[in-house]
Amino acid sequence: MTDNFLKARLIELFSAIQGEGLNVGTRQIFIRFAICDLRCHYCDSAHTWQTPPTCKIEQTPGKRDFVNYPNPVALPSLLDWVEKQNQPGLHDNISLTGGEPLLHASFLVEFLPQVRNLTGLPIYLETGGHRPEELAMVLPYLDSVGMDIKLPSVSDENHWSAHQKFLNLCHDANLETFVKLIISSETNPQELELAGELVAACNPEISIFLQPVTPIANQSSILAPPPDFVLEWQGLMKRFVKQVRVIPQTHKTIGQL
Template sequence: MNIRNINQEHSAHLIEVFSGIQGEGLNVGTRQIFIRFALCDLRCHFCDSSNTWKMPEICRIENTPGLRDFQNHLNPVTPEKLLTWVQQQNKPFIHDSISLTGGETLIHTLFLIKFLPQVRDLTKLPVYLETGGHRPQQLAQLIPHLDLVGMDIKLPSVSGENHWQAHKEFLKLCYESKLEVFVKIIVSKNTELMDLKIAGEIVRNVNPGSPIFLQPVTPLDTPTGSINHNLISSPSPKQILMWQVLMKEFVKEVRVLPQTHKILNQL
């Protein structure tokens, strides 16, 4: 399947829609309506959402915000149907924003071009995009409809992926468009210093004001067959402290933050 060619305007494949607490990055601790899209064109060693790699027949939709009373619905989903489910979640005074997550959300750009103006008008909530940060061409089409972007920089020594040039273009596009962005870097015990230095240089050369979040990898509890668990072991406290000092040579704001939603059992 060529994921780059499956983008459709009138429908999208979802994993789930639910209300929860954001566990990562700049929005950590805030309440969001999560829209999790299916499909990803990356195969990161540390991925804890490999269920999004395939095109599912059904998606899970939470009926009551935060109660996890899911019902199954058939994929694909139209923008109009998704608007109905988001409005179902959008009770007064609960949510701070809408999180578009995945998988890789930007695979569904044509769908989002139609959906996002409507959902912003309906909910009046800011829209936050979580992305692998490797699809600048797709991002360019959505910039008018976004309020915040959390982009990953994938370290080859940790993820097995290499997208340095795309990351540069992606971050530059955010900066030139005055779109607020922060960078998340997953680190494991096998993180190579050269990878961190390259990532730091990318951020510094584009916008040294962008905060960087170092996120220690969360070990997977169950075997996934194709993933080498020796590659996803958590770094030591000594490594984390050393890496934070290293990255502060490039940008002023470097935070270390685990996946707090897992600590809170907000999966």
């Protein structure tokens, strides 16, 4: 293992309430990795697409008392920062987010078993769901996965084949898995049907979360769908799977940014 594999490029590490998907409302240690290979139109984290010279590390859980450290970050340093966050009984799991965490798969193979042993916390991966080869590398160290299916009409990304492979890997590994679909005023219902068919072909017990896009300042073309569309689309998706939930980015409404 070379030294490069023992370092990661981070945006930040902090403690907060999860605002999206299956784990909404739970307290998590968030490790936000830098770099993303996607360019979704609605992305509210474009600052994660590249590596900043420094990353922000919270010193006290939830206090936002950040200290800047240079990138890239050595594995022992990240373990130390997570351990300081891990106050007894406070957190439900560790969330790997980004950017795209799986771009750091070689680092995660080394990091995840150590952080699990150190904290005893489950590992939750938030991902674009488009890198099945990298997922296969870290599957043994994950407990749950929240994967996006990128609708081309909303994101301008197209990864149907990779999404199918990705979801099947999660299912075959018996991981707790859910699928998130960002919906907007531009959503094509035919793409929703394709997504429903993709999930149902794997397992209709997998939950789908429809997440209305959060409008971005100075981007008037990014609009949430009308309420009647959301109801219609939820009904459409329930033709394919049993659980379809509509949940916006709740962390933004309570200031957990």
